[in-house]
Amino acid sequence: MGTIYDYIGGKILEDISKALHVFRKNEGSLADADIGKRMLSNIAEFEPAVINIYEAANAVRNARTVAIGERVCRTLHPGSIFTESVFLDELADAMLQKGFAEKCSAEEAESVLRKYPNHPLIISKVSGKHQEICRSHPPECVYWLAEKHGLKCLKRKGKCR
Ligand code: SF4
Numbered sequence: 001m002g003t004i005y006d007y008i009g010g011k012i013l014e015d016i017s018k019a020l021h022v023f024r025k026n027e028g029s030l031a032d033a034d035i036g037k038r039m040l041s042n043i044a045e046f047e048p049a050v051i052n053i054y055e056a057a058n059a060v061r062n063a064r065t066v067a068i069g070e071r072v073c074r075t076l077h078p079g080s081i082f083t084e085s086v087f088l089d090e091l092a093d094a095m096l097q098k099g100f101a102e103k104c105s106a107e108e109a110e111s112v113l114r115k116y117p118n119h120p121l122i123i124s125k126v127s128g129k130h131q132e133i134c135r136s137h138p139p140e141c142v143y144w145l146a147e148k149h150g151l152k153c154l155k156r157k158g159k160c161r
Contacts, residue, residue: 002046003127004091007072008098015042016073019142029150040151046124048143049155056086056121056133057110063088066109069101071134073141083116083135091131120144122154 006012019039022030030036051059060066071085086109087095095101104112113121116135122143124132138144146153
């Protein structure tokens, strides 16, 4: 499972980088390949879900701490389109402590998330709780690339938090 420590210690970037490497090397479906099954199992622990702005705003309003920062994987693609993520609760606390995000109000977070309407919103579980809302960039997003390779991992409906 992805943990808060992975986010502040850099392991999350190593894991994303390894996954991107596999996706770059394989053009077709990975659904029946052993590596594909392992990747799907790892990704499933994040329970990623595509949510709309109202669901995102609701998650933000229910959080104790809210912070904004560059989407985590952009470090691996510094020249790519800039989008931001919102971090909640314990993940937000940790990202603030490390200087990886800035504290904000629920209204500010909602306003930031509204800035990138063409980038799907994805909420992910970190340390067992949905604490990251990303304005994803599909060409470089592990979840969207997984789906492109036949690994269906994104929930479209349902309880997100
Ligand atoms: S774009 Fe995808 S892989 Fe990158 S931080 Fe957002 S959800 Fe994670």
